[in-house]
Amino acid sequence: MTDSPPHERTLVLLRHAKAEPPTTDRPDIERPLSTRGRADAAAAGAWLARRGMLPDVVLCSAAVRTRQTWHDVQLGITGTPPESGPAGPAPVVRYEPDAYEAHPEDLLHLIRQLSPDATTVLLIAHNPGISLLSELLDPVEAEPEGLRTGGLVVHRTAAPWAELSRGVARIETRHTARG
Secondary structure (H helix, E strand, C coil): CCCEEEECEEEEEECCECCCCCCCCCCCCCCCCCCHHHHHHHHHHHHHHCCCCCCCEEEECCCCHHHHHHHHHHHHCCCCCCCCCCCCCCCCEEEEHHHEEECHHHHHHHHHHCCCCEEEEEECCCCCCHHHHHHHHHCCCCCCCCHHHHHHEEEEECCCCCHHHCCCHHHHEEECCCC
């Protein structure tokens, strides 16, 4: 859990790490991470751990590259050498088929279904949906170019998950993980 002011919620949006290039012999949803992507995902987890942003809930696209991103983020969070991150309680992890090729409204719908008890949520998904969701939540501070692979953006809000909407979750920080 993240140390936040009372009733404040943290939403971390993460674009999956660098994937292998598309090929004609496998569907896009089955593309795995590249070697660099695996290292970048672990670096993203270590970055989250150093900042105490340990998720209560992880919403993850069901695509291979996003599931692998979560696996390696988790390794970075729990402190595999040399990251030395703090291991916290295991989050609830939901692999969401609807997060693949999702529009920002689809991702927002997934977030709105969360338990009000969740204080820190990590959403791992794809562009353009994940970047457009960040822009929807904070239209003023959103990155015009969107998230790069391995890119994280941390939003904070006092609104309950069920009431999350346009402009109610300010961007606190952003980071592009590179391992």
